[in-house]
Amino acid sequence: MVATSGHAWGATVPQEDVDLYERAGFGRTAGLGERPAILVIDVQYRTVGHRRVPIEEAMKEYPTAAGDRGWRAIDSIVATLPVAREAGVPIFFPHVAPKTETTAGGFKGKSPTLASPNAEAYEFVAEAAPQGGDIPIAKDHPSSFFATPLVTHLIERRIDTVLLAGCTTSGCVRASAVDAFSYGFKVGVLQDAVYDRTDTVHNTSLFDMGSKYADLLDESAALAYLNSLRAQR
Incomplete structure (x- = not known):
């Protein structure tokens, strides 16, 4: 079973594809450890917009905004972070650093709209912004790990x-x-x-990550895991 708590990909991934992955041996539950950290990645106004509106409307403000698709996920983040803090779980905020014409990377050719000239676009969404003790991690590239000090923080x-x-x-x-x-x-x-701009890529990506790299947890499973850690303190 690819997901640890319910299938996240709905009808996007055909059952025959799910069956093929299971036959290949993908999708086992690896389990979680006892010392987690949370990465809240790119929850900035550039990825949702300032108002809870459909994506087509949000894109009028920022072409990269996901609109209400993102706000639904932010609601789940807002519900999760206080429980994580009570459990003593470190919270990191990898975020897109302001991009300029001198910023290195291939985004200029593939997706130049990532370089918003509006400084407000890069601000953290207020409802899910870092608090005291949380650690912002600026990044120029997709991975939170690439060319950042994140691994050092985690090892420490x-x-x-x-x-x-x-x-x-x-x-x-x-x-x-x-x-x-x-x-x-x-x-x-x-x-x-987590959120994306279309259901197709969102659901397919969840299936792929759940198959190969990660366990998928819905909100109730995530809160149960974090509460179990709090009970051990």
Whole structure:
């Protein structure tokens, strides 16, 4: 079974594809460790917009905004973070650093709209912004690990598990999941707390990550896991 708590991909992934992956041996539950950290990735106004409106309307403000698709996930993040803090779980906020014409990377050719000239676009969404003790991690590339000090922070805290929230499911979340897995961390994706611009790429990415790199947890499973850690303190 690919997901640890319910199928996240709905009708997007055909059952015959799910069966093929299971026959190949993908999708087992790896389990989570005892010392997790949460990565809240790119929850900035550039990825949702300032208002809870459908994506087509949100894109009028920022072409990269996911609109209400993102706000639904942010609601789940808002419900999860206080429980994590009470459990003593470190929370990191990898985020897109302001991009300019001198910023290195291939985005200029593939997706130049990532370089918003509006400084407000890069601000954290207020409802899910870092609090005292949380650690912002600026990044220029999709993975939260690439060319950032994140691994050093995790090693210093003896972290064995990385829980991922934020966006986009197919981009920075997936890139971070692959790198976390490659570094030897157990990986959990908070499937109600990640978002993307279309259901197709969101659901397919959840299926792919759940098959190969991560356990998928819905909000109730994530809260139960965090509450179990709090009970052990």
